[in-house]
Amino acid sequence: MAAxxxxxxxxxxxxxAVLTACxxxxxxxxxxxxxxxxxxxxxxxxxxxxxxxxxxxxxxTQPTTAPPxxxxxxxxxxxxxxxDDLWVGGLGEDGIMAIDERSVDTDxxxxxxxxxxxxxxxxxxxxxxxxxxxxxxxxxxxxxxYGNLGFQASGVHFPTEGCWEITGSIGESELTFVTFVFVxxxx
Numbered sequence: 001m002a003a004x005x006x007x008x009x010x011x012x013x014x015x016x017a018v019l020t021a022c023x024x025x026x027x028x029x030x031x032x033x034x035x036x037x038x039x040x041x042x043x044x045x046x047x048x049x050x051x052x053x054x055x056x057x058x059x060x061t062q063p064t065t066a067p068p069x070x071x072x073x074x075x076x077x078x079x080x081x082x083x084d085d086l087w088v089g090g091l092g093e094d095g096i097m098a099i100d101e102r103s104v105d106t107d108x109x110x111x112x113x114x115x116x117x118x119x120x121x122x123x124x125x126x127x128x129x130x131x132x133x134x135x136x137x138x139x140x141x142x143x144x145x146y147g148n149l150g151f152q153a154s155g156v157h158f159p160t161e162g163c164w165e166i167t168g169s170i171g172e173s174e175l176t177f178v179t180f181v182f183v184x185x186x187x
Contacts, residue, residue, distance in 0.1 A: 049161055049182075049183075050161045050162065050182040050183075051182060052096060052098065052182065054180070054182065055096050055163070055180035055182070057132065057163070058131065058132060058162075058163035058178065058179075058180040059131075059163075059178050060094065060095030060096060060163075060178050060179055060180050061081055061091070061095050061177035061178045061179065062094065062095055063079040063080055063081055063091045063094075063095055064080060064081055064082070070082065070087055070117060073087070073117045073150070073151060074087060074089030074090075074115050074117055074151070079091040079092055079093065079095070081175070081177045082117070082175060083175055084119065085118070085119050085120045085170070085173035085174075085175070086116060086117070086118060086119070086120070086124070086168055086170065086173055086174070086175040087116065087117040087175070088114050088115070088116050088117075088168060088175060088177065089114065089115045089116075089117075090112075090113065090114045090115055091114075091177065091179055092179065095177070095178070095179050095180070096179065096180045096182070097112065097179050097180065097181045097182075098182060098183075098184040099112055099158075099181060099182070099183050099184065100183075100184060100186065101183050101184065101185050101186055102186070103183075104183055108159075108160065109157060109158065109159050109160070110157070110158040110159075110160075110161065110181060110183060111155060111156070111157055111158075112155075112156050112158070112181075113153055113154065113155055113156070114126075114140075114153075114154050114156055114168075115151060115152075115153055115154070116142060116151070116152045116153075116154055116168060117150065117151055117152075118148075118149050118150060118151075118152055118170060119149070120149075120170050120171065120173045121148040121149055121170070122148065122170035122171055123141065123142045123144075123152065123170065124141065124142035124152055124154055124168045124169070124170055125140075125141050125142075125168070125169050125170070126138070126139060126140035126141060126142075126154060126156055126166060126167070126168050126169075127139060127166075127167050127169070128156075128158070128164050128165060128166040128167065129164070129165050130159075130160065130162050130163065130164055131162075131163040131164065131165055131178065132162050132163040133160075133162055135159050135160045135162065136159040137159075138156060138157060138158050138159065138164055138166060139156075139157050140154050140155050140156035140157055141154060141155070142154045143155065154168075158181050161181050161182045161183055162180070162181060162182075163178065163179075163180050164178065164179055164180070164181055165177075165178050166178075166179060
């Protein structure tokens with residue numbers, strides 16, 4: 001037998017032995033699968049617990065029919081409440097704030113915006129307490145960039161749904177109102 005033929009036979013025998021060894025070994029178990037990470041859009045929103053009907057026991061502040069110039073200053077808000085120093089718009093129909101479920105944070109807290117009109121100089125600070133159940137306080141403040149008087153947007157943070165007494169203040173000037181906050185599911 002020629003040397004080249006012996007080398008081919010030897011190489012073939014080695015290849016066959018390797019293939020036999022590979023197929024006779026039990027396969028290693030598949031690595032454990034990782035739990036898929038959910039994107040923010042896939043994270044389920046907390047299920048709303050309260051409804052508009054639950055507001056019956058809450059002494060909500062009924063929005064006033066703001067004078068035409070105040071409605072204009074609050075960008076057409078018909079659900080406003082105010083005094084000589086401060087007005088707030090965006091209190092919702094009948095003083096009840098139905099908040100879109102997309103405004104609920106992962107911890108169940110609720111964020112929303114209110115518009116304020118300031119006849120006194122300064123930035124609005126917002127505080128609040130839940131009237132119908134124990135809860136951490138509500139909080140918020142006016143956004144920068146609106147000057148010292150006139151309109152000022154604010155962000156308000158409600159730790160839970162429920163009946164809330166909210167106070168906006170600038171120095172000695174205050175405006176207090178009661179609102180019922182609940183999360184409205186998207187249809």
